[in-house]
Amino acid sequence: MSQEFYQQIFNKQQNLEAVPSNKEITKWALRVIHLLYPEQTAKLFATIDELKQEFALLEAELHHIMEATKACSDCDNKKRAASFFENLPALYQTLNTDIQAIFNGDPAARSEFEVIRTYPGFYAISLYRLAHRLYVDDVPLIPRILTEYAHSKTGIDIHPAAVIGEYFYIDHGTGIVIGESCNIGAHVKLYQGVTLGALSVDKSMAFTKRHPTVEDNVVIYSGATILGGETIIGRDSIVGGNVWLTKSLPPNSRIYHTPSHRILKQLTKRIFGSK
Template structure:
């Protein structure tokens, strides 16, 4: 795909995933995610040809005007959509597949000073919600959804939903709870399982059950003192 064909696809992706987009002119002049990706493609082209300083200068300029930092060495597939984008950081050895959506405050970073591959690899059709962090060289499979504020430190298989700190898989190859868009990308990252809430509900139900058992035992004792006082 040529340069203009890739730019056209980047613009079309925004219309597909952001209902706020009203015109091509608006996308070209007012969408920082589009600006950041466009500058990254130029910087990455230069970086692949052995240049270092100029690509980094383009990256730093892009960060200054968009709030999005993408290292020139990062490999980005087609159809990346960065929504809003402020605070997004994508590290040098990051690899991003096709049709990936990233929201503001996301970090695709490393975990130390190790050399070589030290940033994550994302598959196709991945959604990384606001404030999520994916750290280290692990692979995130295709069709994965990472919940807002999650911190992912381990590999994630295909077709999973991850939430929490540290991130845990809460759904895998399960029944969908909502229809997904025609292109197969589920952008409704506000509708995620809540494992903490579910645990609290389970504990509440257990407490009610135990209190009922204690009340039944108190009736059997038929004494002035309750079982709770005896214990």
């Protein structure tokens, strides 16, 4: 290998020397979530002042992360870090509605504590909510790091730019994909394997509405695929498992996949000798 190649790699390392790792960034986000929901961690605080100090420390760390990642050369990162924590109470209230939706909607859930501590759907939603708040404040890179971390842990892929209403419920979750320009209303429930995607991945569509809109009180069952920026699932609708949709549904719709089944009776006879 040439000296020029070594120099290129070395120069890259020099430029990235101060950038926090993805692990450090996600650790910061998880500490925020653990403060909001001490059910997830054993760390408790003796006084309110200690709790306030921890929030102040996390705000300072967010400011440092923004500065170190060179998120924006001409932005007031201190102001953006402060904005995130000013909006944290509202974010917390929204997360509480998500917990209620999961607990009230899942017969297997025994307590809200169990939802907070064990449910991958809530884990992914909580990291998405933090990431989306940063995205709204025009913070680049960091939101995507957080949602991709949640993706790696849960199999739930939510783009931080997606807009999702209150009382959001993900059941099981593995394999769910929610695209960048999705708009999801309140009281929506998704099962595993649901894709809310784009009809085309052409780069020219980068700044267009490529992903579906799902209105309030919609249930989408496992394996359903809904594609396209002009596709709207009307409120109070149910989309059955394995349905493939590229067209809109009016409100109060019911749509189901109806596969044909063949019973291999003759094959059963040959193998098992049944009459």
